Amino acid sequence: MSQRFVNNVVRVAILLVLAASSVYTLSETEQAVLTVFGKPAGDAVNTPGLHFKIPFIQVVNRFDKRWLEFDGDPNQIPTRDKKYLWIETYARWRISDPLRFYQAVQDERGAQSRLDDIVDGETRNAVASFDVIELVRSSNREFEATEELSGVEEGSEVDVKVVTGRAKIAEVILAKAAAITPQFGVELVDVRFKRINYVETVQAKVFERMISERKRIAEKSRSEGAGRAAEIRGQKERDLLAASSEGYKKAQLLKGAADARATSIFARAYERDADFYAFLKSLETLEKTIDAKSVLVLSTESELLKYLKGAGGK
Amino acid sequence: MAEYGRQDPLDPLWDAVADLGKRVRGAGSGGGAGLNLNPGRLRNYAIGALVLLFLFTGFYQVAADEVAVVQRFGRYVRTAGPGPHFRVPFGIERIIRVPDKRQLKMEFGFETVNSGRQSEFRTSEESKKESLMLTGDLNVAVVEWIVQYRIKDPYKYLFHLRSVTDTFRDMTESTMREVVGDHSVDEVLTIGREAIALQAREELQKLCDLYENGIEIQQLVLQDVNPPDEVKPAFNEVNQAIQEKERAINEALADYNSAVPQAKGQAEQQVRAAEGYALERVNVAEGDGKRFEAVYEEYRKAPQVTRRRLYLETLSRVLEKSGSKIIVDQQAKGILPLLQLDSLAKEKK
Numbered sequence: 001m002s003q004r005f006v007n008n009v010v011r012v013a014i015l016l017v018l019a020a021s022s023v024y025t026l027s028e029t030e031q032a033v034l035t036v037f038g039k040p041a042g043d044a045v046n047t048p049g050l051h052f053k054i055p056f057i058q059v060v061n062r063f064d065k066r067w068l069e070f071d072g073d074p075n076q077i078p079t080r081d082k083k084y085l086w087i088e089t090y091a092r093w094r095i096s097d098p099l100r101f102y103q104a105v106q107d108e109r110g111a112q113s114r115l116d117d118i119v120d121g122e123t124r125n126a127v128a129s130f131d132v133i134e135l136v137r138s139s140n141r142e143f144e145a146t147e148e149l150s151g152v153e154e155g156s157e158v159d160v161k162v163v164t165g166r167a168k169i170a171e172v173i174l175a176k177a178a179a180i181t182p183q184f185g186v187e188l189v190d191v192r193f194k195r196i197n198y199v200e201t202v203q204a205k206v207f208e209r210m211i212s213e214r215k216r217i218a219e220k221s222r223s224e225g226a227g228r229a230a231e232i233r234g235q236k237e238r239d240l241l242a243a244s245s246e247g248y249k250k251a252q253l254l255k256g257a258a259d260a261r262a263t264s265i266f267a268r269a270y271e272r273d274a275d276f277y278a279f280l281k282s283l284e285t286l287e288k289t290i291d292a293k294s295v296l297v298l299s300t301e302s303e304l305l306k307y308l309k310g311a312g313g314k
Numbered sequence: 315m316a317e318y319g320r321q322d323p324l325d326p327l328w329d330a331v332a333d334l335g336k337r338v339r340g341a342g343s344g345g346g347a348g349l350n351l352n353p354g355r356l357r358n359y360a361i362g363a364l365v366l367l368f369l370f371t372g373f374y375q376v377a378a379d380e381v382a383v384v385q386r387f388g389r390y391v392r393t394a395g396p397g398p399h400f401r402v403p404f405g406i407e408r409i410i411r412v413p414d415k416r417q418l419k420m421e422f423g424f425e426t427v428n429s430g431r432q433s434e435f436r437t438s439e440e441s442k443k444e445s446l447m448l449t450g451d452l453n454v455a456v457v458e459w460i461v462q463y464r465i466k467d468p469y470k471y472l473f474h475l476r477s478v479t480d481t482f483r484d485m486t487e488s489t490m491r492e493v494v495g496d497h498s499v500d501e502v503l504t505i506g507r508e509a510i511a512l513q514a515r516e517e518l519q520k521l522c523d524l525y526e527n528g529i530e531i532q533q534l535v536l537q538d539v540n541p542p543d544e545v546k547p548a549f550n551e552v553n554q555a556i557q558e559k560e561r562a563i564n565e566a567l568a569d570y571n572s573a574v575p576q577a578k579g580q581a582e583q584q585v586r587a588a589e590g591y592a593l594e595r596v597n598v599a600e601g602d603g604k605r606f607e608a609v610y611e612e613y614r615k616a617p618q619v620t621r622r623r624l625y626l627e628t629l630s631r632v633l634e635k636s637g638s639k640i641i642v643d644q645q646a647k648g649i650l651p652l653l654q655l656d657s658l659a660k661e662k663k
């Protein structure tokens with residue numbers, strides 16, 4: 001290989017290194033601060049694509065442009081009504097001013113620790129200034145209840161009107177914390193309660209209360225059943241008596257009407273000659289009452305024998 | 315961290331090529347000691363390698379259920395749909411594939427270990443924490459649910475949030491707790507399930523739009539919703555009591571049904587019998603009446619004779635029927651006490 005070729009290769013290499021050192025790319029997710037010997041040079045760069053810089057002297061410090069994660073320290077915090085709740089929050093933040101961010105906290109770890117102080121602190125303040133119910137509920141909507149489960153009187157805690165509510169409390173925390181974070185180039189975009197639970201000891205008490213509440217519902221249901229059953233049995237007695245007496249009444253009415261009708265028919269027929277009727281009736285009765293066991297004593301003066309006697313004597 | 319967008323698989327290749335270039339450069343400056351190549355052949359090899367590289371790093375394929383987000387020098391330039399595509403080679407344009415047509419699923423409170431005909435599920439400590447939540451009446455419920463979603467906007471999905479899926483989990487948990495926190499434990503366990511799922515879905519979509527994470531919620535479905543294990547027996551007791559209540563009522567109704575219709579039937583029977591009596595009574599009256607009238611018509615023509623005749627006829631029939639007859643003369647007085655009527659009657663028997 002000739003000396004010239006080698007020289008060319010060296011030249012090209014130097015040019016390549018120079019070129020590589022004078023350009024840099026930024027992704028959609030990145031932003032950068034250029035520094036000269038650790039000192040920021042110029043404004044932050046936040047447009048993605050190919051960029052130029054002074055080779056070797058300017059150093060690119062890249063920062064994420066996206067919303068970044070943050071988890072609050074899960075902790076037990078007393079509420080205003082002195083109940084201990086287990087609170088877990090999460091937040092999202094972004095580096096809104098890379099220059100200030102770089103100067104104030106250097107990197108994400110620095111920012112996280114600042115956020116710990118601010119968000120956790122504000123969470124404590126907020127939780128401590130509200131009652132449990134405010135942290136759990138978001139509105140004052142009425143609970144729907146099924147027929148079986150209704151009628152169990154609610155505890156006084158639950159009947160309290162919610163003034164602020166969970167979402168608003170999170171907003172309060174966000175507003176207070178977000179007011180501080182621009183100091184180190186961070187915009188806090190959202191803070192939310194991820195989990196709110198009772199601490200162990202309170203939980204056991206709550207379970208006890210739930211059990212007694214259920215027992216009450218069960219008792220109510222049972223006694224309702226017994227009550228309904230008794231009511232039905234009573235109705236049965238009533239309906240039985242109603243049915244039989246109704247039947248009796250109708251029967252009597254029918255019989256009475258028929259008797260009346262029969263009486264009027266008889267009267268109309270017999271009034272033509274009451275005497276003859278009585279005579280006929282007597283005969284009929286006589287015939288009916290005499291049977292094989294009867295002993296008849298007839299006087300010779302009787303109508304039947306009267307004529308015979310006379311015939312024999314004369 | 316399971317992000318769905320993944321880096322172009324050719325990136326390592328491109329890095330390797332750059333590395334090779336450095337070595338070739340190093341060999342050249344070293345005066346040809348390592349590689350014994352003359353400049354002409356070296357140029358040919360270089361051109362050949364460049365052409366291959368051009369093809370390898372230029373063409374790419376996008377599967378049917380995904381899109382490729384193309385970045386030139388890191389800047390987003392376009393999104394390519396399914397099919398074969400070309401991009402500016404040598405790593406100038408890089409792609410990230412996003413499965414935007416696939417329905418993705420996230421489980422809360424449980425994990426599917428093995429999905430199949432009979433899927434297996436598992437609840438780890440973490441999922442237990444996920445599912446335990448406070449209800450609006452300050453009770454505790456264990457709620458398991460799933461979210462099905464789709465990446466609607468790959469650009470936002472990739473570039474707006476870091477760790478999108480973790481954030482999405484946080485958002486979903488927070489939303490579900492907020493919604494459950496506004497319902498009573500009875501609503502959560504029974505009547506409110508659908509309403510809760512619907513509301514949570516809406517709230518979550520709103521939150522997704524606020525966070526601009528490019529996710530579209532398709533379904534949010536509540537799975538097992540239970541009271542905590544510690545209070546489960548008490549809840550079961552309520553169900554049992556409701557059953558007992560129904561049984562008591564049913565038994566009473568059965569009692570009622572077995573007695574009352576029968577009594578009504580009996581009453582009806584009484585009425586029918588009375589109707590029969592009435593008919594008979596009237597008919598008899600009419601019959602007797604008519605008979606009397608008929609006899610009377612004849613009697614009227616000769617009252618005395620008929621009267622006597624009827625008497626004698628009847629008496630003859632009566633005498634025929636009767637057992638003993640005693641005829642007493644008018645003169646024979648005091649005979650009656652001598653008659654032993656009883657014995658006479660007995661003899662006849």
